[in-house]
Amino acid sequence: MFTPLDILYIVLAFCALWLTAAVFWMIWQIATILRNINVAVDEGREVMHKMESALTGIKSKFDSTASSLGHIVELAMKGVGYVIEKKMSEPPKKTRKS
Numbered sequence: 001m002f003t004p005l006d007i008l009y010i011v012l013a014f015c016a017l018w019l020t021a022a023v024f025w026m027i028w029q030i031a032t033i034l035r036n037i038n039v040a041v042d043e044g045r046e047v048m049h050k051m052e053s054a055l056t057g058i059k060s061k062f063d064s065t066a067s068s069l070g071h072i073v074e075l076a077m078k079g080v081g082y083v084i085e086k087k088m089s090e091p092p093k094k095t096r097k098s
Contacts, residue, residue, distance in 0.1 A: 002010075
């Protein structure tokens with residue numbers, strides 16, 4: 001039958017097998033976690049890129065609007081100045097008393 005040394009070798013072989021399986025499982029879990037982290041980082045980069053593109057677009061719209069707005073404000077100031085000059089140069093109207 002089996003000698004005690006044979007039984008020891010069989011037990012050690014099973015221990016080595018289970019240890020190898022446990023190490024493989026641990027490496028698999030670490031690789032899965034790292035893959036999930038990589039996917040999350042990629043998604044974060046994609047979101048940051050979209051946000052940067054949106055903010056750049058908004059900034060360019062504000063820049064173009066600001067330059068146009070400067071001309072509009074200048075024109076409005078001239079118009080208001082013209083109206084004030086006309087009001088100042090007009091003689092005051094007399095009101096009827098009842």
